[in-house]
Amino acid sequence: MGRGRSRLFSDLTLALLLAATALPFLWQLLTSFKPEADLLRLPPFLPERWSLEHYATVLAHPGLARALINSTGICLIATLLALGVGALAAYPLARTPLRGQRLWLAGILGASLLPVIALVSPLYLGIRLLGLRDTWLALILPYLALSLPLTVWLLTAFLRELPREVEEAARLDGCSRFGILWRILLPLAAPGLFSTGVIIFVFNWNEFLLALTFTATDASRTVPVALALFPGIHEVPWGDLAAASIVVSLPPLALILGFHRWVVRGLTLGVLGQR
Amino acid sequence: MTRRPGAWPFLLPAVVVLGAIQLYPTLAVFWLSLERRIPVFEVAEFVGLANYRFLLEDPRFWQALGTTAYFTVVSVGLELLWGGGIALLLHRRRRLRGLLLAGFLLPWALPGVVSAKMFEWLLYPDGGLVNSLLGAAGGPAGINWLGDPAWAIHAVILADAWRTTPFVLLLVLAGLELIPHEVHEAAAVDGAGRWRGFVHVTLPLLAPVLGVALLIRTIDALRVFDVIYVLTGGGPAGTTETLTVYAYRTFFGTLQFGYGAALAVATLLAALILAGGYLRLVAPATRPAAEGA
Amino acid sequence: MEEAPNKAELFRARPARLGAWGLLLAGLLALLLGCRGPGAPATEGTTLTFVHGKVLGPSDPLPGLLQEFEARHPGVRVRQETLPSSTDEQHQFYLINLEARTPFDVIAVDVIWVPEFVRAGWLRDLSEVFPPGERPAFLETPREAASVDGRPYGVPWLMDAGVLFYRVDLLARYGFEPPETYAELARQARAIMEGEQDPRLAGFLWQGKQYEGMVVNAFEQIWANGGRVLAPDGRVTVERPEVVEALGFMRRLITSGVSPGWVTAADEELSRRSFNAGRAVFHRNWPYAIDLFEARDSPIRGKVGMTRLPRHPGGERVSALGGWSLTIPRGSRHPEAAWELISFLTGEHAQKAMALGAGFKPTRHALYQDPELTRYQPYLPSLYPLMQAARPRPVTPYYLMISQILQPEWSAVLVGIKSPEAAVASAKVRLLHLLGQSR
Helix, strand or coil: CCHHHHHHHHHHHHHHHHHHHHHHHHHHHHHHCCCHHHCCCCCCCCCCCCCCHHHHHHHHCHHHHHHHHHHHHHHHHHHHHHHHHHHHHHHHHHHCCHHHHHHHHHHHHHCCCCCHHHHHHHHHHHHHHCCCCCCHHHHHHHHHHHHHHHHHHHHHHHHHHCCCHHHHHHHHCCCCHHHHHHHHHHHHCHHHHHHHHHHHHHHHHHCCHHHHHHCCCCCCCCHHHHHHCCCCCCCCCHHHHHHHHHHHHHHHHHHHHHHHHHHHHHHHHHHHHHC | CCCCHHHHHHHHHHHHHHHHHHHHHHHHHHHHCCEEEECCCCEEEECCCHHHHHHHCCHHHHHHHHHHHHHHHHHHHHHHHHHHHHHHHHHCCCCCHHHHHHHHHHHHHCCHHHHHHHHHHHCCCCCCHHHHHHHHCCCCCCCCCCCCHHHHHHHHHHHHHHHHHHHHHHHHHHHHHHCCHHHHHHHHHCCCCHHHHHHHHHHHHHHHHHHHHHHHHHHHHHCCCHHHHHHCCCCCCCCCCCHHHHHHHHHHHCCCHHHHHHHHHHHHHHHHHHHHHHHHHCHHHCCCHHHHC | CCCCCCHHHHHHHHHHHHHHHHHHHHHHHHHHHHCCCCCCCCCCCEEEEEEEECCCCCCCCHHHHHHHHHHHCCCEEEEEEEECCCHHHHHHHHHHHHHCCCCCCEEEEEHHHHHHHHHCCCECCCCCCCCHHHHHHECHHHHHHCEECCEECEEEEEEEECEEEEEHHHHHHCCCCCCCEHHHHHHHHHHHHHHHCCCCCEEEECCCCCCHHHHHHHHHHHHHCCCCCECCCCCECCCCHHHHHHHHHHHHHHHCCCCCHHHHHCCHHHHHHHHHCCCEEEEEECCHHHHHHCCCCCCCCCCEEEECCCECCCCCCCEEEEEEEEECECCCCCHHHHHHHHHHHCCHHHHHHHHHHHCCCCCECHHHHCHHHHHHCCCHHHHHHHHHCEECCCCCCCHHHHHHHHHHHHHHHHCCCCCHHHHHHHHHHHHHHHHHHHC
C-alpha cells in the first residue's frame, strides 16, 4: 500500500502548485515594502530596507476605503439577488426533460454573450435617463443582469446532480414545489450555491468597464476604478499600486476564508438531512 | 418545452430581469451592426449587411479570430488541467483545506486590471522578477515577454489562466463534494483501483460540472479583454489582438460604432456556435447523477 | 414521470413566500435609492463639475487651488471627477458621456482630441470669452492645437514636448558633445557601451510598444528625416523614401543593439525607470521625467542633461507636442462660471503651483523665466526653446483613426515582421480609404 507515499506526493505537488499560484502575489507583497528607489534593483529579491511608505500613501488615500465599501455593498446585493432569481429559474430547468431544458438554457445564455463593450453605450443612455449615474443601483442592475445567465447555468448543473428520490418523497408528503426548492433542494445543494455565490461575487468585484463609465465620484466608485486611479498622468507608482493591491484583496480573501466553513457545514447538513 | 403551468412563476423573475435590463441594449447593438454609425462625424445611415460583408473580407478580423481561437484553446486547456488537478488533490485532504483553498483562490481576489498590472511588473524586461531569475540562473539575457510576437500571446495566456483557474477549481471542487461518499465506497468494494475508480466512477459523475466549466470558460475566453488590453494593448503588431480587443479599438479608437457592433455580433455568433456544439455533443452524454445508478 | 401539481397547495404557499421576497426586494430598493451619493447637491449657488485625469506628483496642488478659487468666487463650488490617467480610457469615457450630453462644466482634453471633439460639436467656442489680448501670453503651438479655424476652443493647461535625455557624466568621460544627428547618437552610444563593458547598459531607450506613444516616437523620427505622414493640405504623403528610411532606422536601432529588444514593449514609464536606474546612455521622453531624475534618492541625480531631439540628414531637430487643454462642453449649464475656473487654473499663479507640485510644464511664456520657478526647476529656461519648437501631430478630427491605422503597421516594422516599404504601402492604402471615404 503506497498510501503514505502517495499522500506525500500529493502534499508536495500541492505545495509546489500553491507556490506557483502565489508567486505573483507574493512578489506584489514584497514590492509593496520596497522603497521607491529600490523598486527595480534586482537582486536582491528581498527588500534591503523595509519601508511602509507605500502603505502610508495608500491608506491616506481617502477614496480607497470608500471604494471598498461601495464594492462590497454593490457586489453583495447584486450577488444575493442573482442567487435568488437564479435559483428560482434553475429549479424547473433542472427537472425538465432534456430537450426543453437545452432550449431554455441556450436562450438565457445567448442573451448574455455579447461583449460588454458593445453594451456600454446603450446601457449608459438608460442609466442617465433614469438619473442613476453615480449611484449603487447603476451598477447593481447591470451586474444582476450580466451574472444571471451564469448563475442559472451553474445552479441548474448543481441541482441536476441531486437525486430525485428525496424530491419525490417530499412531494408525496404534500410539500409545495416552492417548499421543495427552499427547504430541501437548496440546502442539499449548498456547496453549489456557495460556490456560485462566490463566483458571481468575484465576477462583479472585478468588473471594470461599466464601473468606470457609470461612476463619477467616491459615492459609487468601485475598487477596480479606484485602483486604476493610482497612476498619474505620466507615472505609474508601482510600489503604491502593489500596496493598494494587497489592501484591496483582503475583503475577498476574508470572504473566501469564511466561505469555506459554510461549504463544509452545508455538506454536513445535507448528509444528515438526507438520512 | 416546459408545458407544466407550475414552471412559469419560477422562470418569470429571471425573464423579467433579463428582459428589462438587457433586452434593449442587445437589440440596440444588433440594430447598430446594420448601420454605418460614426458618432463624431454624425454619420448614421442604414446599410443592411454591408458591415458583415466587409467583415468577411477583413484580414484583421480573421487574424483576430485566429488569435482568439488559439488563446481560448490553450487557456482553457491549461485551466482545466491545472484547476481540476488542484481540486482533486484538495478534495481528499481534511487538514488545512480551508487555508490551502484560500491560497489557491488568491489570484481571484484581485480585479483583472490589477492582476494584469502585476504580471506586467513581473515580466518587466529590465529588472522584473522573471527575467532577473532567469539571468541569475544563467538563462537567456532577458526575454522580451510582452514585446516579442512569439512570446506575447503566451504571456497573456499565462496571466489570464492564472487569474481564472480558481473559477474552475471552485466548480470542480464543489462538484466533487456533491458526489456521495457511498459511490466511492461502493467502487472500492467492487475492487476498482484508484485510477480506475477515478476514470469510471468519479469522472462521469463530474461530467455535468466539468462540462459547464468548460463551456463557460470557453465563452469567457472568447470575450477576454481586460488582461490583454492592459498588458499589450493588442500588440506587438496585433499578435495579441483578440476579437474583443479589435472590437474595442473599432468602437473607441476608430469610432466606427456600426462596424464595432458587427464585430461584437460576430463574437456572439462564435460563442453561440460553440455553445450549440457543446449542447449537441457533450450534454447528451451527461445524465443527472443518480438516474443511472 | 411527474404528477400534476396540486393546484390548491401551490396557491396556498405562494402568496406568503412571494410576499416575503417582495418585501425583501422592496426594502433593498428603498435602501439603495436612499444610498445615492452626494451627487444631488441641495444648492443655492452653482456647482461646477470639473473632469480631469489623475494628477500625480510630490503633492497634488489641485485641491488647494480649487479651494482658493471657491474662496474668490463665493457661491460657487467645484466638484472634481477624476479619471484614470490612461488616455484611451479617458477618451472612451468622454465619448460615451459627451454623446449622452452629461452636463460637465470644465473638462481637460488631450491636444489630439480637440479637433475631433469640436467636429462632434461637443465643445464651446471660446472666442467671445477668451480676450484676444491675453492669448499671446500662451505658447503658440499648444494654443493653435486647441483652436479650430482660428477660433479657440480650449486654453492650454499643461504642455509636453519630446526631449532627449542623456548622461552628462558618461558623455564627458568619452569626450562627447550632445549629438546633433541620430547617426552621431548611435555612434556615441556604441562607443560608450563598448567602453563601459556593462552588459546591462543600454544605448538609447525610447517607446516602442504598440500604442499612441510609439506613434509619437515614429512621428519624431519621420519629421527628423524631413518626411510627413500627412501634408499640411491633407494629402497622404506616407509612401515616401523619407518615411521608409526613418522607420528603417528605428528597426536598425534594435537590430544593431543600440536599443534593447524590449523597447518594443516599452512605454514612457518602463523606459524611464531603466534610465532612472542608470542603465542607459540616451533616453527619449516627455519633460516630466526630469523631476524624477533629479529627485532626492535618484541614482542619476545631477547627471542628466536635456537637449533637443537629434535629426537625420535632410531634416530638422523637432519634437512632438503633447499636453492638455481646458475646455467647456456644450452641455455645461454654467458657462460663465466655467470660464472663470479655466481662467484661474491657466493663470500664472495656478500654473506655477501645478508646476511645483505636480511637475506640469507651464504653457505661459513668462513662467519659463520666472525667478521663483527656476529656483526649484533650474532647467526651465533651457527647456523653453524645446517647447517652442514642438510640432503637433496631424491636426484633424480623424487623428485617432489615423493613429489606429499606423499603430499596428509601425509595430510590425519594429518587431521585424514587416519591411518598412510594405508597412508604408499598407498604411497608405488604409489612410486613403479612411480619408477618401469620409470626406
